[in-house]
Amino acid sequence: SSTVSAFKIADVSLAEAGRHQLRLAENEMPGLMALRAEFAESQPLAGARIAGSLHMTVQTAVLIETLVALGAQVRWASCNIFSTQDDAAAAIAVGPTGTPESPAGVPVFAWKGESLEEYWWCTEQIFDWSAEAAAAGEAWSGPNLILDDGGDATMLVHKGREFELAGVVPVTTDADSHEYGVVLAALRRSLETSSDRWTRIAEALTGVTEETTTGVHRLYELAAAGQLLFPAINVNDSVTKSKFDNKYGIRHSLPDGLNRATDVLIGGKVVFVAGYGDVGKGAAEALRGQGARVIVSEIDPINALQAAMDGFQVARIESVAPQIDIFVSGTGNFNVITTEHMLRMKHLAIIANVGHFDNEIDMAALESLDGAVRIEIKPQVDEWRLPSGRSVLVLSEGRLMNLGNATGHPSFVMSNSFTNQVLAQIELHCYREKYPVGVYVLPKHLDEKVARLHLDALGVELTVLTPEQSAYIGVPIEGPYKVDQYRY
Ligand code: NAI
Numbered sequence: 001s002s003t004v005s006a007f008k009i010a011d012v013s014l015a016e017a018g019r020h021q022l023r024l025a026e027n028e029m030p031g032l033m034a035l036r037a038e039f040a041e042s043q044p045l046a047g048a049r050i051a052g053s054l055h056m057t058v059q060t061a062v063l064i065e066t067l068v069a070l071g072a073q074v075r076w077a078s079c080n081i082f083s084t085q086d087d088a089a090a091a092i093a094v095g096p097t098g099t100p101e102s103p104a105g106v107p108v109f110a111w112k113g114e115s116l117e118e119y120w121w122c123t124e125q126i127f128d129w130s131a132e133a134a135a136a137g138e139a140w141s142g143p144n145l146i147l148d149d150g151g152d153a154t155m156l157v158h159k160g161r162e163f164e165l166a167g168v169v170p171v172t173t174d175a176d177s178h179e180y181g182v183v184l185a186a187l188r189r190s191l192e193t194s195s196d197r198w199t200r201i202a203e204a205l206t207g208v209t210e211e212t213t214t215g216v217h218r219l220y221e222l223a224a225a226g227q228l229l230f231p232a233i234n235v236n237d238s239v240t241k242s243k244f245d246n247k248y249g250i251r252h253s254l255p256d257g258l259n260r261a262t263d264v265l266i267g268g269k270v271v272f273v274a275g276y277g278d279v280g281k282g283a284a285e286a287l288r289g290q291g292a293r294v295i296v297s298e299i300d301p302i303n304a305l306q307a308a309m310d311g312f313q314v315a316r317i318e319s320v321a322p323q324i325d326i327f328v329s330g331t332g333n334f335n336v337i338t339t340e341h342m343l344r345m346k347h348l349a350i351i352a353n354v355g356h357f358d359n360e361i362d363m364a365a366l367e368s369l370d371g372a373v374r375i376e377i378k379p380q381v382d383e384w385r386l387p388s389g390r391s392v393l394v395l396s397e398g399r400l401m402n403l404g405n406a407t408g409h410p411s412f413v414m415s416n417s418f419t420n421q422v423l424a425q426i427e428l429h430c431y432r433e434k435y436p437v438g439v440y441v442l443p444k445h446l447d448e449k450v451a452r453l454h455l456d457a458l459g460v461e462l463t464v465l466t467p468e469q470s471a472y473i474g475v476p477i478e479g480p481y482k483v484d485q486y487r488y
Contacts, residue, residue, distance in 0.1 A: 018091030160198025
């Protein structure tokens with residue numbers, strides 16, 4: 001395991017508090033703990049150098065220590081400027097056997113409240129393995145695997161190589177979004193010192209395992225354009241990921257974020273949920289459970305029909321904006337909530353995004369709106385006074401508020417997601433010949449394995465097929481139980 005412990009976090013003295021949280025989380029993450037037991041001896045991730053970019057939370061800390069327990073070396077950054085839990089980051093930097101004075105953990109570069117410049121600096125650090133390489137007496141100093149959430153780490157490699165091949169140092173222009181401009185600036189820095197760094201990193205990568213819907217979209221786009229540089233496993237579309245984390249995770253962490261940010265009573269309020277995919281379904285169910293009247297919007301007739309059949313009014317935002325108390329967006333699309341909508345909102349309507357990027361809410365337009373004034377109520381809660389004479393409350397500056405205003409999804413559901421992540425890392429590392437460049441999902445027997453590992457903890461008594469029943473429906477007693485196109 002890694003003995004290179006240069007890191008950058010908020011406060012190393014939080015390690016003990018973080019370690020307590022980790023111990024409790026381990027008890028709620030049976031899938032990850034089962035993998036530690038199963039693979040303790042065989043060490044399938046020996047030789048893996050994983051560049052991780054995923055919310056640096058308590059649950060992610062248990063994931064990181066599982067990867068290390070399976071033999072991997074790891075460098076880590078968060079994939080969102082507000083999502084780091086500083087105590088978890090400290091526990092990871094110090095490690096289970098280190099002390100704040102003599103840390104012996106994983107190089108982690110993450111703190112709550114990074115600037116965008118700092119964010120891309122942290123992401124660059126997970127690709128710089130010179131300390132590990134020096135310790136091992138090796139010349140090459142890059143990772144061989146990426147574990148990504150939203151695709152920023154993967155994009156950095158692709159963009160870097162693109163600019164190296166073109167032989168140009170990228171210039172930021174006004175047309176670029178602020179965020180993209182910062183990426184280009186980071187790349188310009190590294191292109192000034194090397195003309196083939198990202199090309200070599202891309203060549204050395206066995207692949208990436210991607211956590212979320214938005215990152216998976218980016219991967220399929222790259223593959224379709226023939227530009228994907230290494231194999232990718234789409235972890236999101238394991239059934240035990242998107243049908244659990246995206247839905248039941250949001251059902252827990254969305255109300256958690258709303259409560260911690262505003263403590264406004266949800267019962268009786270009119271709430272708008274944009275998008276009725278996995279995330280939207282969890283959001284709508286949670287808010288209805290609190291007694292809110294929920295209105296859903298969709299572009300897809302199938303999801304719109306589902307929402308209607310589940311008993312929700314389905315409407316366009318422009319038809320209902322003035323009557324809504326809380327707006328939630330979970331589409332993965334952009335400009336879903338615009339300043340035009342905001343100007344028609346009730347006084348102190350709450351705007352909460354749970355889709356991956358902040359552009360679901362047109363924050364750029366809000367920031368440049370004539371006469372709009374921002375007042376920070378507390379960190380990650382801003383009142384925006386609008387020229388309408390009314391205010392809106394924007395949570396986490398339009399970014400993932402379940403992570404920015406609360407602590408993300410709870411451990412048990414993340415154990416499902418992260419058990420898929422670990423299995424996907426093992427697949428790429430141990431069986432690379434099975435995965436030519438392309439985007440894959442894990443085979444169904446592994447998906448079923450992830451679910452199975454979580455049944456005992458919930459006292460689930462699973463029925464076992466009799467040999468006769470198995471023959472009758474043509475399904476093996478030990479699975480897989482469903483055809484690949486089954487939708488659950
Ligand atoms: P999904 O594809 O299942 O659902 C998105 C839905 O939004 C689709 O049904 C689509 O038709 C709809 N949609 C697209 N544009 C729309 C528009 N303009 N208005 C209304 N509806 C629209 O995707 P999923 O898994 O629900 O993920 C959604 C987003 O949430 C992604 O960005 C994903 O990365 C993110 N995510 C966030 C999590 C969190 O912890 N906050 C957890 C998991 C996913």
